[in-house]
Amino acid sequence: xxxxxxxxxxxxxxxxxxxxxxxxxxxxxxxxxxxxxxxxxxxxxxxxxxxxxxxxxxxxxxxxxxxxxxxxxxxxxxxxxxxxxxxxxxxxxxxxxxxxxxxxxxxxxxxxxxxxxxxxxxxxxxxxxxxxxxxxxxxxxxxxxxxxxxxxxxxxxxxxxxxxxxxxxxxxxxxxxxxxxxxxxxxxxxxxxxxxxxxxxxxxxxxxxxxxxxxxxxxxxxxxxxxxxxxxxxxxxxxxxxx
Numbered sequence: 195x196x197x198x199x200x201x202x203x204x205x206x207x208x209x210x211x212x213x214x215x216x217x218x219x220x221x222x223x224x225x226x227x228x229x230x231x232x233x234x235x236x237x238x239x240x241x242x243x244x245x246x247x248x249x250x251x252x253x254x255x256x257x258x259x260x261x262x263x264x265x266x267x268x269x270x271x272x273x274x275x276x277x278x279x280x281x282x283x284x285x286x287x288x289x290x291x292x293x294x295x296x297x298x299x300x301x302x303x304x305x306x307x308x309x310x311x312x313x314x315x316x317x318x319x320x321x322x323x324x325x326x327x328x329x330x331x332x333x334x335x336x337x338x339x340x341x342x343x344x345x346x347x348x349x350x351x352x353x354x355x356x357x358x359x360x361x362x363x364x365x366x367x368x369x370x371x372x373x374x375x376x377x378x379x380x381x382x383x384x385x386x387x388x389x390x391x392x393x394x395x396x397x398x399x400x401x402x403x404x405x406x407x408x409x410x411x412x413x414x415x416x417x418x419x420x421x422x423x424x425x426x427x428x429x430x431x432x433x434x435x436x437x
Contacts, residue, residue, distance in 0.1 A: 201320065203205070208416045212237055214240070214241050214242045214243065214285045215242070215244075215245075215280050215282070215284070216232075216235055216239075216242060216243070216245070216283065216284045216285075216286060216346075217245050217247075217271060217275065217284070217285045217294070218231065218232050218235075218244065218245065218246045218281065218286050218287075218291075219247070219249075219271070219282050219285065219286070219287035219288070219291030219295055220248075220249065220252070220288060220289075220291045220294070221247070221288045221289025221291045221315075221355075221421075222327070222355035222356060222359075222360050223285075223289070223355060223421065224248075224252050224253050224355075224356060224358075225246060225247070225248045225252065225253055226253075227272070227288065227423065227424060228246050228288065228291070228423060229246055229423055230423070230424070230427065231423035231424075231427050231430065231431075232243045232244045232245075232246040232297055233436075234371065234427050234428075234431055235431065237414045238431060238435075239324075239435070243251075244422070246335070247271070249261075249267060249291075249294075249359065249363070250270075250354070251358070251359040251363075252356050252359045253356070254271045255321070257362055258270075259370055261362075262362060262363070263311065263363060263364075264290060264293045264294050264296050264297055264316060264364060264370070265370075266362050266363075267294045267297075267331055267363060268294045268295075268297030268298045268300075268301065269292065269301070270301050271285075271298060272298055272301055272305060272306070275303075275305040275306070276305055277332070280305060280343070281304055281305050281307070282304075282305075282306075282307030282308075283305060283306055283307055283308075284307060284308045284309070284310065284420070284434070285299070285306055285308070285309045285311040285377050286309075286312060287309075287310070287311060287312065287314060288313060288314070288394075288421065288423060289311040289312075289313060289314065289315055289394075289420065289421075290315055290316070290360065290363065290364065290368070291314075291315070292311040292312055292313065292314020292315065293314055293315050293370075293373075294315030295309050295310070295311055295314065296309070296311060296314060296316055296317075296373065296377060296380075296384075296407075297316075297373070297376070298401075299377075299380045299382050299384060299407075300373075300376035300377060300379065300380055302379065302380070302381055302382075306382055307382065307383075308382060308383045308384075308385070309364050309382060309383070309384050309385070310384075310385045310386075310387060311385070311386045311387065311403065312388075312422060312423065312436050313387075313388055313389055313392050313394070313395055313400065313419075313420045313421070313422065314386070314395070314400075314403060314432055315352075315368045315369065315375070315395055315404065316369060316370055316373050317369060317373055317374060317393075317399070317406060318369040318370065318371040318373065318374065318401050319369070319398075319399050319402045319403075321398075322396055322398045322399040322402060324368045324369065324394060324395050324399065325338055325393060325394045325395075325414050327355055327394065328366060335355070338393030338394050338414050338420065339392075339393065339394060339419050339420040339421055340419040340420070340421065340425055341389065341390070341391035341417045341418050341425060342417070342425070345425065346425060347426060353374070373375060374406050375416070377406050377407045378406070378407075378408065380407050380408060381408075383409070383411075384404075384407045384409070384410040384411070384435070385410070385411045385413065385433065385434075386398035386400055386404040386407070386410055386411065386412045386413070386431045387415060387419060387424070387430060388401075388412070388413070388414055388415065388417045389412045389415050389418035389421070389422045389426070390414050390415060390416045390417070390418060391417065391418060391419045392418075392419050392420045393420065394419075394420045395420065397414065400412065400414075413433045413436075415429050415430065415433065418430075
């Protein structure tokens with residue numbers, strides 16, 4: 195493939211079925227924020243195929259021509275699933291990865307069977323603005339991102355959000371006023387999962403996200419913030435596997 199796919203869980207069983215295929219899309223924190231959860235999925239779901247790609251431009255990867263918006267990123271991953279001959283995939287996205295997952299759902303592609311939005315951004319909710327993460331210190335960002343930052347201490351050797359890559363896809367605008375209309379036509383099951391202590395995208399914003407999607411479910415995770423896949427992975431896993 196042209197774009198490398200570092201996978202937390204490469205398929206080891208050639209007899210996997212599409213219902214056990216998962217595509218995990220990371221947010222601005224980068225692929226390392228999704229890899230541990232991908233491994234948890236792989237070891238929990240028998241025969242699961244779990245793909246954790248790095249969005250081009252993140253984690254030192256080169257940007258890719260034409261990938262200059264979240265909608266373009268969604269089409270990129272839809273083509274990837276097509277190339278891999280995958281159908282009925284569960285797409286799980288966090289933050290801007292959740293935005294991309296929502297855009298994939300709006301494509302109404304048969305390759306996507308179910309979508310889980312984990313503290314996603316992208317929806318324009320004027321009465322519930324998102325926090326601006328640009329220019330924040332690592333300590334302030336951790337305070338907004340986690341219910342208990344002390345449980346996941348700041349690593350000085352680990353970079354924060356990749357603002358250059360974020361700007362490529364979003365122009366640092368974390369919402370798209372046109373997304374709501376596209377979500378109104380979504381016809382795949384959507385589960386919106388939210389950390390109750392999210393200081394970047396408040397719970398009311400998450401509920402508004404679910405309300406904007408026909409038939410969407412909403413699950414609140416206590417004692418978790420913007421990155422529940424790191425702070426509460428087992429409880430997030432329970433929500434993801436709930437049918």
